[in-house]
Amino acid sequence: MFKVVVYEIKPDKTEELVREPQYDKFEKAQKVADDIFTLLRDKVIVNIIDLDTNEIIYNPSEVK
């Protein structure tokens, strides 16, 4: 399972965890994460966590 973790960047620059949708397939999680980052770029921080290892495995902002 893969969890898309979304933090909203508040006006005071603090971050609030706002959504954590989960997906069976990485590709699905990646598509959602990419879309969230593309459409709300300056307003959110997005990561994908592999729930098997509990590690961050993808961050759209680091994709070249």
Added chain:
Amino acid sequence: MSKPWGQLHHTFILDSNFRDLSDKDIRAWIFLRALATRSQREGYIEQYKDHGYKIETLADLISFTKEDLEISINQLINPQYDILEQLENNVLHFKHWDEEEIPQIEREKKYAEIKKRREHAKRKSELAKSIHDASTTVDYLDHNPEFAKYVREDDIKKALDYIIKNNGENNV
């Protein structure tokens, strides 16, 4: 022909048209240098001369060498390809050749030029990505007025719910 590659490179460095090479041509140039055997390189040089040292020749070289190099040119020029990593690898790769063929001062000039070109390519790539993303966002807003409303109202939670509900497959 003695040390043809060094001579050719020297021509490039001194040619003011070099500054007008596209990123694609720079990539092709570096890849050809990195991947070619010595005999292939001499072939490229002859091909290059046949074209009268015109900049367009580099693009011609791409198709000319496509089968010989056993690589996918489309892949090489694909913006999704990790071109910067390849550039790094290949610069290291042909550094060895240059030590044989090009004096130190020319090498330094060339590396400075490559570094400048690489940074330029990176900036251009980032800009292209930003433009693409901005265009994608505009398209999405046009086709998803409900989402656009949430963005206008700065209601990020509802905007996120909208994207998640549509599983990221709605006109992005």
